[in-house]
Amino acid sequence: MACPVSSGIAEDHDQDKDKLMHGLLYGEYLHLDKILSAQRLLSAEYSDEVHDEHLFIITHQAYELWFKQIIFELDSVRALFSSNAHDAHDAHNGTMNNSSANNQENGVSHVLNETKTLEILKRLNRIVLILKLLVDQVTILETMTPLDFMAFRDYLCPASGFQSLQFRLLENKLGVKQEHRVKYNQSYMRVFGRDPAAIEAIKRSEEEHSLSTLVQRWLTRTPGLETDDFDFWGKYKRSVEKMLSEQEQTANAQTKQQIKEHLLANVRSRQAVFDTIFNESLHNALVSRGERRFSHGALQGAIMITLYRDEPRFSQPHQILMALMDIDSLITKWRYNHVIMVQRMIGSQQLGTGGSSGYQYLKSTLSDRYKVFLDLFNLSTFLIPRHMIPPLTKQMKTKLSIASNGWSSDEKQNKPEDSSSNSENSLCMT
Ligand code: HEM
Numbered sequence: 177m178a179c180p181v182s183s184g185i186a187e188d189h190d191q192d193k194d195k196l197m198h199g200l201l202y203g204e205y206l207h208l209d210k211i212l213s214a215q216r217l218l219s220a221e222y223s224d225e226v227h228d229e230h231l232f233i234i235t236h237q238a239y240e241l242w243f244k245q246i247i248f249e250l251d252s253v254r255a256l257f258s259s260n261a262h263d264a265h266d267a268h269n270g271t272m273n274n275s276s277a278n279n280q281e282n283g284v285s286h287v288l289n290e291t292k293t294l295e296i297l298k299r300l301n302r303i304v305l306i307l308k309l310l311v312d313q314v315t316i317l318e319t320m321t322p323l324d325f326m327a328f329r330d331y332l333c334p335a336s337g338f339q340s341l342q343f344r345l346l347e348n349k350l351g352v353k354q355e356h357r358v359k360y361n362q363s364y365m366r367v368f369g370r371d372p373a374a375i376e377a378i379k380r381s382e383e384e385h386s387l388s389t390l391v392q393r394w395l396t397r398t399p400g401l402e403t404d405d406f407d408f409w410g411k412y413k414r415s416v417e418k419m420l421s422e423q424e425q426t427a428n429a430q431t432k433q434q435i436k437e438h439l440l441a442n443v444r445s446r447q448a449v450f451d452t453i454f455n456e457s458l459h460n461a462l463v464s465r466g467e468r469r470f471s472h473g474a475l476q477g478a479i480m481i482t483l484y485r486d487e488p489r490f491s492q493p494h495q496i497l498m499a500l501m502d503i504d505s506l507i508t509k510w511r512y513n514h515v516i517m518v519q520r521m522i523g524s525q526q527l528g529t530g531g532s533s534g535y536q537y538l539k540s541t542l543s544d545r546y547k548v549f550l551d552l553f554n555l556s557t558f559l560i561p562r563h564m565i566p567p568l569t570k571q572m573k574t575k576l577s578i579a580s581n582g583w584s585s586d587e588k589q590n591k592p593e594d595s596s597s598n599s600e601n602s603l604c605m606t
Contacts, residue, residue, distance in 0.1 A: 211237075214237065215230060215233045215234065215237075216233075217229045217230060217233070217328075218328060218331035218332070219327065219328040219331060222331055226324065226327040226328040227324070228320040228321075228324040228325065228327075228328075229328045231316070231317065231319070231320060232317065232320065232325075232328070235313065235316060235317045236337070238313065239310060239313070240340070240342055242306050242309065242310055243340070243342035243343060243346055244342060245306060246303050246306055246307070246346060247342060247345055247346055247349065249299045249300075249302055249303050249306075250303065250346070250349050250350070250387060251349070252299060253296050253299050253300060253303075253387065254349070254384075254385065254386075254387055254390055256292045256295060256296050256299075257296070257387075257390035257391070257393075257394060258385075258390065290489075293492040293493065293496065294492060296496060297492055297495050297496055297499065300496060300499035300500065300503065301499055303499075303503055304499055304502045304503060304506065307502075307503060307506035307507065307510065308506060310506075310510055311506055311509045311510050311513055314510070314513040314514060314517050315513075317517065318517055318520065320521075322520065322521050322522070325521050325522075329522075329529070332529050333529045334529060334530065334531065335529060335530075336528055336529045336530025336531075336532075337514075337530070338364070338367060338528065338530035338531075338532060339367045339368070339530060341368065341371075341374045341377065341378070344364055344378060344381070345377060345378065345381045347546070348378070348381035348382050348386065349381050349384070349386055349387060350386060350387050350388065350503070350507075350548045351386035351387055351388025351389060351469075351548040352546055352548060354382070355466065356466055356545045356546065357545065357546075358537070358540045358541055358543075358545065360532055360533075360537050360540075361537075361541065365378060367530070386548075387500075387548070388469065388548045388549065391474070391496075391500065391549075392470055392471050392473075392474035393474075394477075395470070395473070395474040395475075395476075395477030395478050395481070396471065396473035396474050396476075396477055397477070398476070398477030398480050398481060398493075399489075399575050399576070400480055400484075400572055400575070400576070401473070401476055401477060401480065406568075406569060406571075406572045408476070408480045408566070409476050411566035412479065412480075412483075412560075412566060413454055414566075415560055415564045415565065415566055416450050416454075416560060418564065419560055419561070419564050420443055420446060420447055420450070423439070423442075423443045423446070424440065424443050426439065427439035427440045427442075427443055428440070449557055449558075450558070453472075453475060453479075453558060456472045459472050459475070460472070466545070468550070468551055468554075469547075469548065469549070469550050469551050470551040474551075475551055478497060478551065478552060478555060479555060479558055481493045481494050481497060482494065482497070482555050482559070483559070483560070483565050484565070484568070484576065487568070487573070487576035487577065488576065488577050488578040489575070489576040489577065489578055490576060497549075497552055500548075500549045500552060501549055501552045501553060503549070504547045504548055504549045504550075504552075504553070505553075507546070508542065508546070508547065511538070511541055511542055511546070512542055514538065515535065515538040515539055515541075515542060518534065518535050518538055519535045522534055522535065523535070524536065
C-alpha cells in the first residue's frame, strides 16, 4: 500500500503536512477497528475462554474475506466475457439483470474482444492462487484438537458454514446448478429465511449468466467450427473414424483370440463414447442426465482448442480452459480437506451444527455433481494422436496466427494493405 506520508516530496513540507492531516492512516483506510474487534469468543461470554476459539473465528473470517475477493474477480471476469459496458458494470456490482441477459440473448454481447483474454487469464489465475491458499489453510485449523473444539462447539449452534452466503454465491456464479446439488443442499435457501437481502443476492446469482454459461458461449464461437469454412467438426469426425477403423484392423489381425476380443471390445466401447459426441441427441441426453454440462457447440470448441493449442491464437484460450479446470479441481480439494477435517473434529456420526448429517452430508458433495467444468476434465477421452489431427489449411493457419494487424507475414505479402482492415477482426473468437 502506498504510504501517504512517505510518498510526499521532501521539500514540500506543507503539502506533506496537508496529506498527513487529510489522508487516511493505515488503520483507518483498512477499517481495522472493525475487523480487529470482530472476534467475539462465545466461550468467554458463556464460561471460561477456550483458547482455540480465537483461531476458529479468525480462520472463518479469513476464508470469508478471500471468498469476497474471489467473487470480486469472478464478477469482473464474467463482465469481461461480455463486451457490453453496461453488463460489465452490472456484473461488477453483482447486479446483472434480466434486461442485460436479454441483450445478451440478442447477441449484443457475448462478444469477447480477444484483447481481453490476457486480463481474463490473469484474473482466473489469481482465483486459482487464492483457492490454493484456501485449500492449505485448512491445515492451520487442524492444529486445534477435537477435544479443544468440543470445549466450545455447543456454543456455535445453530451457526454453520452451511449458512455461508458467499460460498453459495461463489458456487452459483461459477455455474453450480440447483438440480446438480445433492438433495439436502438443494434447499440451502431456507437458511437465509430471515435475510431478504441474502435471498435476493442468491436469486440474482441463480438467474445471472454464470461463468460456465459465458465460457460456453465463447467456445461455441471458436474460429474453425464454421461448417462452410474449415469445418473442424467434420474433419475431426473423419479422423476419429479412420483411427477407430485402424484400431479395428489391428485387433482383427491378432492371432490370439483372447487378445483380439479384448481389443475389439475396446474399439467398440470407444466407438460408443465417440458416438455420444457426434450424435447431438445422445450428447443432449447426457446433458439432461447431468453427466455432461457443456452445450454441443461448446464441447466442439473446447476439443478444437485442445487439439490446436500450439497455434498462437489458441494459446491463451487453452490456458483459460486449464485455469477453469484448476478452479474446479481446487474447490473439490477444498471440499475434500474440509470433509477430512470435519471427520477428525466430530467423527462421522454426529450431526452438524447446521442440522445436516455432518460428515455424511459433506462426503456426498465430493462428486462430479459440483464440477462445473466437468466436460473439460473429460476431454482427454476425445483426444486423437497428433498425426491424426486434421492439418490446418493455409487460411486457417493464418487465422490462428498472431501477427501485427492480425495478418501473418505470409498473408501480408499476398494481400493489398487496405483489404486487411476489418476482416480479421470478424474472425475473432467472439
Ligand atoms: C472445526 C472446523 C469445522 C467443522 C467441524 C465444520 C463442520 C461442518 C459441517 C458439519 C458442515 C455441514 C453442515 C452442517 O450441518 O453444519 C459444514 C459445512 C460447511 N462448512 Fe464447515 N466446518 C469447519 C470449518 C469450516 C471452515 C474453516 C470453513 C471456511 C469457510 C467452513 C465452511 C463450510 C461451508 C462453506 C459449508 C457448506 C458446504 C456445503 O454445503 O457444500 N467450515 N461444516
